[in-house]
Amino acid sequence: MNSMSSLEARRLVLRNDVAELQRLAGWIEGFAQQGMSSDVSFAVQLCLEEAVANIIMYGATRDDRLEIAVELERNGGTLVARIEDNGRQFDPTRAPPPAVAASLEQAKVGDLGIHLMRSFASGMDYERRDGRNRLTLRFVESRPSPPG
Amino acid sequence: MDISTEDLAGGITKVVLQGRFDTTGAVVIELPFNKIVTEQRKIIVDLSAVNFLASYGIRVLLVGAKIVKSKGGDLVIVCPDNNVAKVLKTAGMDALIPIHQTETAATAALAS
Numbered sequence: 001m002n003s004m005s006s007l008e009a010r011r012l013v014l015r016n017d018v019a020e021l022q023r024l025a026g027w028i029e030g031f032a033q034q035g036m037s038s039d040v041s042f043a044v045q046l047c048l049e050e051a052v053a054n055i056i057m058y059g060a061t062r063d064d065r066l067e068i069a070v071e072l073e074r075n076g077g078t079l080v081a082r083i084e085d086n087g088r089q090f091d092p093t094r095a096p097p098p099a100v101a102a103s104l105e106q107a108k109v110g111d112l113g114i115h116l117m118r119s120f121a122s123g124m125d126y127e128r129r130d131g132r133n134r135l136t137l138r139f140v141e142s143r144p145s146p147p148g
Numbered sequence: 149m150d151i152s153t154e155d156l157a158g159g160i161t162k163v164v165l166q167g168r169f170d171t172t173g174a175v176v177i178e179l180p181f182n183k184i185v186t187e188q189r190k191i192i193v194d195l196s197a198v199n200f201l202a203s204y205g206i207r208v209l210l211v212g213a214k215i216v217k218s219k220g221g222d223l224v225i226v227c228p229d230n231n232v233a234k235v236l237k238t239a240g241m242d243a244l245i246p247i248h249q250t251e252t253a254a255t256a257a258l259a260s
Binding site: 022042112 | 168170171172175200201202203204206207210211213214217218231235238239240243244245
């Protein structure tokens with residue numbers, strides 16, 4: 001246990017293959033076991049699954065082989081997740097919110113991933129740098145009220 | 149991810165899903181689930197043993213509910229108040245598919 005610093009980081013590199021989502025889930029679970037609250041763990045797993053699934057399914061033009069790097073870093077009470085990929089430019093922070101359906105019959109199937117990311121992450125930033133998409137998600141641990 | 153069914157009184161079919169209902173899990177249960185929603189008219193989808201839900205799982209539930217509805221049937225969800233329920237509500241599913249916290253409430257809703 002490092003009492004001098006609460007910083008710790010981990011990195012995982014994935015290919016654009018749907019089977020990689022299972023590897024991602026296992027990797028996050030391993031990280032989550034190190035004292036992350038169950039709510040934050042759930043939120044991180046959800047947002048990373050949605051973000052990476054989007055890149056895997058829509059990031060490649062034709063049969064390009066993509067490299068998707070996921071990084072988790074804990075800094076005190078905040079968990080920061082960074083996702084970087086060399087796929088086509090896509091800024092999820094600018095995606096419009098999903099349409100509200102009037103009925104089950106009229107409800108559109110899909111377009112929920114980014115909405116879930118926005119709702120479950122505490123913050124979300126995007127930048128395009130050196131031909132890569134770089135998405136940063138922040139998750140703030142809710143703390144119990146201080147005594148007194 | 150696992151899927152199993154149970155016949156309840158009143159012609160109700162209970163579909164029990166178990167595990168991580170993410171992209172990987174949804175792909176596994178999608179075909180058997182679609183078969184059930186095509187063949188049955190009163191369906192309870194029990195998510196009590198589902199510990200994770202992502203958008204691909206929601207897609208499977210929504211498509212299923214649409215199929216049942218198009219055939220004049222009803223599909224309801226049983227889900228305790230947890231993070232999976234929070235995903236369903238955030239996605240607006242509670243406005244489209246009835247969500248109950250207990251099987252008793254779900255059964256009563258289908259019987260009425």
